[in-house]
Amino acid sequence: MYAIIETGGKQYRVQPGDVISVEKLNAEPGDEIKFDKVLVMGEGADAKVGTPYLDAAITGQVVENGRGKKVIIYKYKAKKDYRKKQGHRQPYTMVEIIEIGGERAPEKEEPAEEVAEEAAVAEEAVETAAEEA
Numbered sequence: 001m002y003a004i005i006e007t008g009g010k011q012y013r014v015q016p017g018d019v020i021s022v023e024k025l026n027a028e029p030g031d032e033i034k035f036d037k038v039l040v041m042g043e044g045a046d047a048k049v050g051t052p053y054l055d056a057a058i059t060g061q062v063v064e065n066g067r068g069k070k071v072i073i074y075k076y077k078a079k080k081d082y083r084k085k086q087g088h089r090q091p092y093t094m095v096e097i098i099e100i101g102g103e104r105a106p107e108k109e110e111p112a113e114e115v116a117e118e119a120a121v122a123e124e125a126v127e128t129a130a131e132e133a
Contacts, residue, residue, distance in 0.1 A: 003100050005058050006037040014097045024091035027062045056101055063094040
């Protein structure tokens with residue numbers, strides 16, 4: 001299932017588990033955000049289209065707030081000794097989409113746990129080999 005949401009004057013196509021970069025929101029990392037401007041929600045022939053918005057909410061969690069790469073604005077006029085240099089870094093908020101209309105993102109297992117389990121199994125194999133020898 002996917003949805004098209006509107007935030008910061010832009011539209012984003014999102015699915016559960018997606019991480020998107022949106023215009024800066026007043027939220028701290030770890031906060032939950034509800035996007036209520038939902039334009040389209042569903043999949044295929046079952047998609048619902050709003051007029052202009054649907055009565056639904058998309059839930060997301062703030063991952064980080066930051067600033068984008070620097071953009072250099074350089075203006076000059078030939079033969080007039082006019083030069084102007086200015087830089088800009090656009091602030092953004094990274095949001096992970098958690099839930100769309102009741103459908104949640106699949107839970108991710110932490111790789112550290114898997115590595116620890118594999119290490120324990122390998123250690124047991126080494127101990128049994130040492131005991132047999």
